[in-house]
Amino acid sequence: MxxxxxxxxxxxxxxxxxxxxxxxxxxxxxxxxxxxxxxxxxxxxxxxxxxxxxxxxxxxxxxxxxxxxxxxxxxxxxxxxxxxxxxxxxxxxxxxxLHVHVAEPYHFDKLFFGVPVDGVRLTPNELFARFHWPAVDLVTGSAYILYLYWSLGFAAWLLLAKRKDDRIQRLARRFGWTFLAVNVAGFATYYIYPSAPPWYVTQYGLGPANMAAQASAAAAARWDAMTGLHYFAAFYGRSADVFGAIPSLHVSYPLFVFLYGRQLGKRWLDVVSFGFFLLVCFSAVYLQHHYMLDVLLGVTYTLVGVGIERALARQPAAAAAPAAMEPADAE
Structure with missing residues (x-):
């Protein structure tokens, strides 16, 4: 056979x-x-x-x-x-x-977010410079490491886990290009309105900008000391934006994940991503990297960017709708 x-x-x-x-x-x-x-x-x-x-x-x-x-x-x-x-x-x-804005962000935070302590009005950064705790150092430092990987991981998950879903693939592309556009706008602002972060004021004061200043891990150095990993020392040793505090792009990244993640209809993802966004906002101030003003402007840049993207995404659908509603020509 x-x-x-x-x-x-x-x-x-x-x-x-x-x-x-x-x-x-x-x-x-x-x-x-x-x-x-x-x-x-x-x-x-x-x-x-x-x-x-x-x-x-x-x-x-x-x-x-x-x-x-x-x-x-x-x-x-x-x-x-x-x-x-x-x-x-x-x-x-x-x-x-350029003119680097050192005092203006500091005085803005002191005026609108200042906290009276022992008869002295402190900015939130000054408050957390006085009062900080090892457990909070660990959590906030970890959040400050994960904020970028959170966005990259979300994009990769959309592209891989839902690779056969055209709607999700379009969502991933919208997320990615809006992410890039807001970052470019943020980078441009570093030159339009260069501003000093809180740690700089602590080290150098409110006088004219010291152009020899090097980027600092600030209070995130406590995370390095606690873990022995020296992540922040290496990261900020290569930083290019000593005077790029406005806007805070740190808070933009988890906010992007929350705003685009909501379109997936997963409640657990909404809760986790919004909670992580709030944690990064707190970490940016607690670790002396950003003022409240920087955080608010980072949120604003993100909301404006996402709003523009959604408006542009609706235009083709709106233009196609009238044509779809027109009756066919009678024979």
């Missing part, structure tokens, strides 16, 4: 084959963009290993398969965000030619 054997599965293509099968727009676009970024950084500030690692990962996503290309396209706004932030190191010296 003859037996028939099933055909052997086709061998999976190697990397060269996958690159050859990649649409030219993805291939050339990713190579040009990442190559230009690495070249500019290499000729100016020097390259770091994580820059090569990130670019290699994103290139593999762009060429590996149709599924990874969709993920690459969805995460592209966050890649551009990282590149733009890195490039702000090149423009940071421009701040020395």
């Amino acid at each position: 003859e037996t028939t054997s099933s055909p052997a599965p086709a061998p999976r293509p190697g990397l060269a084959g996958r690159i050859a099968a990649t649409p030219r727009s993805y291939l050339y676009g990713s190579l040009a963009g990442m190559g230009a970024y690495l070249l500019v950084m290499g000729l100016t500030l020097g390259n770091r290993p994580e820059q090569f690692l990130l670019c290699a990962l994103m290139f593999l996503l762009a060429v590996w398969s149709a599924g990874t290309r969709r993920f690459f396209a969805g995460m592209l706004p966050f890649l551009l965000f990282g590149i733009i932030y890195d490039l702000t190191h090149l423009t940071e010296p421009l701040v020395r030619y």
